[in-house]
Amino acid sequence: MENLFIEPTEFSPKVILDVKNKRFELSGVSRPEDVVAFYESITLKAEDYVSQMLKNEDVLKELTFELTFDLIYINSASSKYILQILDIFKKLSLKGSVVNCNWYYEDVDDQILEDGEDLSEVIRMDFNFIDRK
Amino acid sequence: MKESKILIEYEGFFSHFIVNELIQNLYKINKANKFQTTVFKKVLVVMIEMLENNYNYIESIKFDLPEDIKSPYFKIVQTSKGIEIESSNPLKYEHLDDLKSRINEINKCNRQEIKEFYLKTLVAGMNTSKKSAGVGLIRIAKVAQNKIKSSFDHSDNNFLYYTLQIIVNYKKDT
Numbered sequence: 045m046e047n048l049f050i051e052p053t054e055f056s057p058k059v060i061l062d063v064k065n066k067r068f069e070l071s072g073v074s075r076p077e078d079v080v081a082f083y084e085s086i087t088l089k090a091e092d093y094v095s096q097m098l099k100n101e102d103v104l105k106e107l108t109f110e111l112t113f114d115l116i117y118i119n120s121a122s123s124k125y126i127l128q129i130l131d132i133f134k135k136l137s138l139k140g141s142v143v144n145c146n147w148y149y150e151d152v153d154d155q156i157l158e159d160g161e162d163l164s165e166v167i168r169m170d171f172n173f174i175d176r177k
Numbered sequence: 178m179k180e181s182k183i184l185i186e187y188e189g190f191f192s193h194f195i196v197n198e199l200i201q202n203l204y205k206i207n208k209a210n211k212f213q214t215t216v217f218k219k220v221l222v223v224m225i226e227m228l229e230n231n232y233n234y235i236e237s238i239k240f241d242l243p244e245d246i247k248s249p250y251f252k253i254v255q256t257s258k259g260i261e262i263e264s265s266n267p268l269k270y271e272h273l274d275d276l277k278s279r280i281n282e283i284n285k286c287n288r289q290e291i292k293e294f295y296l297k298t299l300v301a302g303m304n305t306s307k308k309s310a311g312v313g314l315i316r317i318a319k320v321a322q323n324k325i326k327s328s329f330d331h332s333d334n335n336f337l338y339y340t341l342q343i344i345v346n347y348k349k350d351t
Contacts, residue, residue: 054197075225077193119225120313127303153215155222155320166296 045096048089057115059086061093066107068133071114071148074122083125090132098139107141109133114148114176118159130167137169147171184210184260185253191232199228199251212260219345220260222320224253227264227341230313235266242267247338259346262321267332268339276339280327283318291319314341321345 048061057072068090076082097104111133118126130145137143147164149157157173164171184206185199203224207217231249235242249266268276286294295315302311318325326342 055193075229117221117225119229120316121229123299123312124302127299131303151214153218155218162292162296162299166300 045093048086050086056082061086061089063093065110067110067112068129069112069114070126070129071112073117074115074126075117075119076122079119079121079125083122083128087125087128087132090129094132094135097136097141101139104136104139104141107136109136109141109143111143111145112148113146113160115156115159116150118156123159123163127163127167130163130169134167134169143169145169145171146174148174148176150176181257181261182255183252184255185251187251189248190235191228191249191251193232196225196228196232200225203253210255213348215348216260216345219320220253220262223262223317223343223345226313226317226320227251227262230341231264231266234268238267238269241269241335243333243336246336247332250340256344259344261342261344263340263342265338265340268329268337270335270337273329273337277327277329279314280325283315284324286318288322291315295319317341317343 045063047063048059050056050059052058052072053076055073056076057070057074060067060069062068097107111130113126133143145164147157147160149160151157160171160173185202187195187199189195200221203221212220228251231251235249246267249264251264252262254261254263283291283294295312298312298315314325321343323344323346328340330338330340332338
């Protein structure tokens, strides 16, 4: 399976799905002009990756997958898709893999910290909240 | 501060580009005025949500809009209590009841209830075919931690002119 890499723009985040190193990253600003078009290819790729991994139970038990969210801003439309991405990778942890979710923020006043706490609560997954400073 | 001061004002139809220009203006204004960090970050979120709501709604009804319809409008005002953010746009009469009931539902909530309402709506919208989860208005109230003020003025037989306003108060302890 091939990696996924999307360059960041002023409005949309950098996206990495690194198959070999078992990591997914979303970083930057997320308020793409066409949020559906932007996130659909990402959720499809993530679904594809997770489906393949779920086929091999032995691999799943040994797998540690890293999720990194290093975001500056998320609009509410993007939250829906980030939640979908989390839900897709959560399937790995439900089958015995370790899924670490690192959520970066700038300071305690940061809305991004609150966004991360909300998403963590909704998806029922523990996040590692990391101060970017 | 006794008098209110308009920080940002724009009248006309919005685009993704214009929204970005207005965001850049807010960054410049913040640099000059040095607002409390929390206040600035809240204003930024509220501003983007309001502008995107305005822009996306108008996009969804653009083929129904008469040529002489009153243009959308946006402003940010600095007052003695905080930063007031206001957005206006034409609204189809057929969307009035749903919008009014959503605003009433939001305004009935206390701080904890608004968070629960936001999370519940986010989960409900997660796997729908809609473009977004429909949490924009709730997020505005949740982030500003204030009630939404709204008005609906008659425009013509098919349209109203809808104004949404909320204030982000200054933090008392700084």
